[in-house]
Amino acid sequence: MPLLAAMALVVGTGGAAGAWILVKLIAIATNLFWFGRLSAQNVLITDASVGFLVIVIPVIGSLIVGLMARFGSEKIRGHGIPEAIETILFGESRLSLKVALLKPLSSAVSIGSGGPFGAEGPIIMTGGAIGSLFAQCFHLSAAERKTLLVAGAAAGMTAIFGTPLAAILLAVEVLLFEWKPRSFVPVVVAAMVAFAWRPYLIGTGPMFPMAAIMPVTGTALLASAAIGLVVGLEATLLSTLLYRVEDAFHKLPLxxxxxxxxxxxxxxxxxxxxxxxxxxxxxxxxxxxxGALALRVVVALLVVKAVVWLVALGSGTSGGVLAPLLILGGAAGFLLGQFLPGDAGFWAMVGMAGIMSGAMRAPMTGAIFAAELTGHFQALPCTIVAAAGAYAISVLLMRRSILTEKIARRGRHVLQEYAVDALDLLQAGQIMTPSPETLPGTMTVGEAVSFFTNDAGHRSYPVVDDEGRLLGLVSRTEALRWRADRSNADTTLSDAISDAAQPLAYPDTPSGAVADLIIATGIGRIPIVERHTHRVVGILSRQDLLKVRGANREAETDRMRFVRFATDDPGGRSPQTRRR
Known part of the structure; x- marks a missing residue:
């Protein structure tokens, strides 16, 4: 952890620099495409007067992106986050220099030419590539490379949006697939380093400061829950339509x-x-x-933005999903806010928190992100309620998030529910088979061969001395070898196995450690011995470990009631008989 945290200082700086470069590239591309000048000044496409060229310019930009993907790297296609997840889970967290260079360049061309995307997906991929490339310069494991990849992604997101808390939570909820000090601390270091660089590279303060505020009351919480449910439905619809559009493109003869x-x-x-x-x-x-937009414009944003974004993203160009989702969720919240107390802008913020949670399956990220973007942390109760409502709708109606569906379509299914491994909660002594059958060390090899030929019920047995202390393990494989070679038939087992290294565990050994021992040695039955005397007290097999999983599944699904009422069955059946 200290080593990775130290390396995260460099990765955080690299992620911040990558964010600055991406912002400048988008500005340069926007000036070139819409104003015909070479400038890195931030401009708005809405200020351009190009007439019907508004149809041609996005096509030119998309042709360039298509060429870059075809002859550069196909990994630049899409919105970045699914590609980062796939690299983490199935690619040993190794991204190439080509991706690090082409992803921000292609995204800048796509967004600068009018593509309806945000910079967050590309910077997550770019920052992740920076972290991965840096990690590949050292002798690190795949898990350690993952930590630095995610640290770079969090740093890039922090630098763009100024949202370190949301970036850290996004890392935990979407990218890391674990919560360990080894990964969490370096991600925090990288995000905070990027946050420290941000005033010098991007700017200070909230990205979207807003004046609207509303007291958090019971009415506000109920209204937030309602908006969360609505935008959860919106997120579900958008995700479904996106992949319908993508399927339609795959059917084209081009x-x-x-x-x-x-x-x-x-x-x-x-x-x-x-x-x-x-x-x-x-x-x-x-x-x-x-609240500075007319209702007509908000409706256009909600409908037209959704259409152009779905079609553009479904076509496989390069760009992010977060900014469009914020617009679509914010527009829905704004329109619903016309019928709710308070400023419509406040409800737009609530809608943004909800749709991010529902679409990306990242409820805490959505709630914190909306608060950090606006600087209104006092609105957190409302954004949390909206995020939870949208998340609930999403998991009930969608099998996967808008991010993991893309990966699942490639035959790689990703589960975004985290739980503690049941094996890590139990010790070997709790699940072992006690007082196992053993073979005496005085038994001869010939007798052992006969035993395995006629009477053995297991593939291996512990061999013990007169005090029940472990001498080793004899398996059916060894018995077959001895049967072929009769030269040592009169040798005792204690002498035959004296030089053999024997894996063992103690009653207080975590079951997960025993499972790792089985994998490492290939031995399916591990003797459990007393720590001081080495007397065999049990055996732990693969079947015993699988029973733990079964017990854990039963705890999740087996329902029973323990408190009885006067109206219950007078037969006095036990709670166990009323399971469902």
Whole structure:
């Protein structure tokens, strides 16, 4: 952990630098495509006057992205986070230099030419690539590379949005697939290093400061729950439609390189209807939060932005999902806020927290992210309620999140529910088979061969001395070898196995450690001995370990009632007979 935390100082700096480069590249691409000038100044696409070229410009940008993906790296396609998850779980957390270079460049071209995406997915992939590349320079395990990959991703997200808490929670809920000091501490270090760099590279303060505030009352919490349920349904619908669109593109008789250009035609038509749907839309998010948009524009954002985003992302171009989700959830919250007390901008913030939770299956990230983006931490009770409501709807209606569905379609199913391993909760003495059958050390090899041929009920047996102390283990495999070679038939087992290394465990050994021992040695039955005397007190087999899983499953699903009432069955049946 200290080593990885020290390395995270470098990774955090790299992630912050990657975020700065991405922001500048997006600004340069936007100026080139929409204003015909070479500049890194931040500009809005809505200020451009290009007429019907609004249809052509996104197509040009998407053609460039398609070429980069075809002849550069196919990993730059998509919104970044699923690709990062897949690399962590199935790619030993190794990303290439090509991805680190091409992902921000392709995303800048895509977003700068009007693609309706955000920078968060690309920077997560880019920051992750920086962390992975740095880790690959050293002798580290796949788990340690994962930690630095995720640390880079969290650093990049922190630098872009100024949300270190949400970045850390996103790492835990979506990317790490564990909660261990070895991974958590380095991620925190990297995020905070990036946060320290942010004033010098990106800026200070909340990314979307807002004036609207509302006291957290019972009414506000109920309203937040209602908005969470609505945007949870919205997240479910968007995820379903996204993969329907993606399936439609896969049926086209064209190489996937051309798909982004076809999707960009829809983006251009959407921009012709309302230019607010083009680009990352950060200005639209800020306007939503401050109630500065007319209802007509909000409705256009909700409908047209959804269409162009779904088609563009389904076509396989490069860009993120977070900013579009914030716009769509914020627009829904804003419209619902017309019928709720308080400022509509406040309910837009609540909607943003909910849709991020529902779509990405990251409820705590969604709740904290909305508060950090706006600086309104006093609204946390409302954002948490909305996030929980959307999350509940999402898990009930969708098998997977918008992130993991993409991975599942490649035949790799990812479970986003974390639980403590049941084997880590139990000791060997609690699940072993006590007083196991043993063979005496005085038994001859010939007698052992006869025993395994005629009477043995197991594949191996502990061999003990007169005091019951472990001498070793004899298996059926050894008996077959001895049967073929009769030269040592009169040798005692104590002499025949005296030089053999014997794996063993103690009653207080964690069951998980015994499982690891079985995997490492290939021996399916591990003797359990008293720590001081080495007297055999039990045997722990693979079957015993599987029984733990069965008991844990029963604890999850076997329902029973222990408190009885006067109206219950007068027959006095025990609670065990009323299981369901």
């Amino acid at each position: 190489h996937w390189m051309w798909w982004p250009a076809l999707g960009a035609v829809v983006v251009g038509l959407g921009g012709l209807i309302d230019a607010h749907v083009l680009g990352a839309g950060y200005a639209s998010i800020e306007a939503l939060l401050n």
